[in-house]
Amino acid sequence: MSExxxxxxxxxxxxxxxxxxxxxxxxxxxxxxxxxxxxxxxLDDIExxxxxxxxxxxxxxxxxxxxxxxxxxxxTITTETPDLGAGLEQRYNPFIRRLRALPMPLxxxxxxxxxxxxxxxxxxxxxxxxxxxxxxxxxxxxIGLMPDCGATWTLQRLIGxxxxxxxxxxxxxxxxxxxxxxxMIWRAVPDDAFDQAVTDLITHLAALPPLALREIKQSMAQAxxxxxNAQLDRERDxxxxxxxxxxxxxxxxxxxxxxxxxxxxx
Ligand code: T3D
Numbered sequence: 001m002s003e004x005x006x007x008x009x010x011x012x013x014x015x016x017x018x019x020x021x022x023x024x025x026x027x028x029x030x031x032x033x034x035x036x037x038x039x040x041x042x043l044d045d046i047e048x049x050x051x052x053x054x055x056x057x058x059x060x061x062x063x064x065x066x067x068x069x070x071x072x073x074x075x076t077i078t079t080e081t082p083d084l085g086a087g088l089e090q091r092y093n094p095f096i097r098r099l100r101a102l103p104m105p106l107x108x109x110x111x112x113x114x115x116x117x118x119x120x121x122x123x124x125x126x127x128x129x130x131x132x133x134x135x136x137x138x139x140x141x142x143i144g145l146m147p148d149c150g151a152t153w154t155l156q157r158l159i160g161x162x163x164x165x166x167x168x169x170x171x172x173x174x175x176x177x178x179x180x181x182x183x184m185i186w187r188a189v190p191d192d193a194f195d196q197a198v199t200d201l202i203t204h205l206a207a208l209p210p211l212a213l214r215e216i217k218q219s220m221a222q223a224x225x226x227x228x229n230a231q232l233d234r235e236r237d238x239x240x241x242x243x244x245x246x247x248x249x250x251x252x253x254x255x256x257x258x259x260x261x262x263x264x265x266x
Contacts, residue, residue, distance in 0.1 A: 025061025067116020
């Protein structure tokens with residue numbers, strides 16, 4: 001048990017669902033070097049497998065993730081060192097690129113505070129669901145930094161430039177309900193209903209046709225950088241691929257037979 005608690009990331013795959021839990025609860029799951037290495041190993045595994053329908057990311061304890069571990073920085077920093085740009089290039093940016101490029105949906109279950117890069121992680125979710133008591137802050141400015149891990153790109157697209165700029169510039173905290181109202185996350189759930197809501201969401205998604213989930217995720221991600229006509233072409237290509245899957249045949253057959261479909265990801 002004590003060994004488990006020292007593992008910076010918990011990871012398991014069950015019935016096509018990969019569950020990743022950031023596991024440094026005493027530090028609100030802040031990212032240190034060990035956590036970066038552990039996440040890289042987890043992503044190696046996910047990328048190498050073909051049986052994963054869905055990835056779920058959450059945190060252990062009362063926080064989701066407080067961004068960079070500031071204790072790892074404190075005491076070593078001067079105005080010359082470290083080169084934070086190099087750190088982003090070597091650790092955070094490859095991690096963020098890999099997470100965003102996952103072909104299957106990414107659910108982020110925000111169990112508590114999400115600050116700095118932890119808030120940026122939430123914005124990479126295809127579906128973000130949060131405990132009502134969770135709070136968010138783009139804390140970067142409070143310590144003299146700027147948002148990273150894609151937040152200057154994602155936040156404006158999710159909630160619009162006016163609110164994004166204000167949150168980035170002030171570093172103000174806001175609650176899960178407000179995050180949902182602004183469109184940064186899908187929904188905020190009362191604390192005592194959160195675990196069940198996450199389980200229900202995972203169960204629901206895991207029973208849906210995985211190839212359709214992938215096409216939907218990928219086409220919606222692409223739409224952010226595309227014009228309407230290009231997106232119509234993207235939908236045509238995706239629908240063509242899906243129309244040739246056994247899951248589509250099963251879906252239509254199950255509908256006319258008034259039974260539950262059984263999707264196999266083929
Ligand atoms: O460096 C680079 O590579 C550049 C990349 C930067 C990416 C970034 O993420 S920069 C932003 C870094 N994160 C922050 O600035 C957030 C710092 N944390 C906070 O502002 C607050 O802790 C929170 C607002 C997140 C939560 O506040 P609260 O009152 O709920 O909890 P707390 O008491 O502050 O924290 C609980 C413990 O977690 C506490 O430890 P202690 O005193 O009980 O031993 C606290 O020190 C620790 N903790 C929280 N955040 C971090 C942390 N320890 C290390 N690093 C943290 N980021």
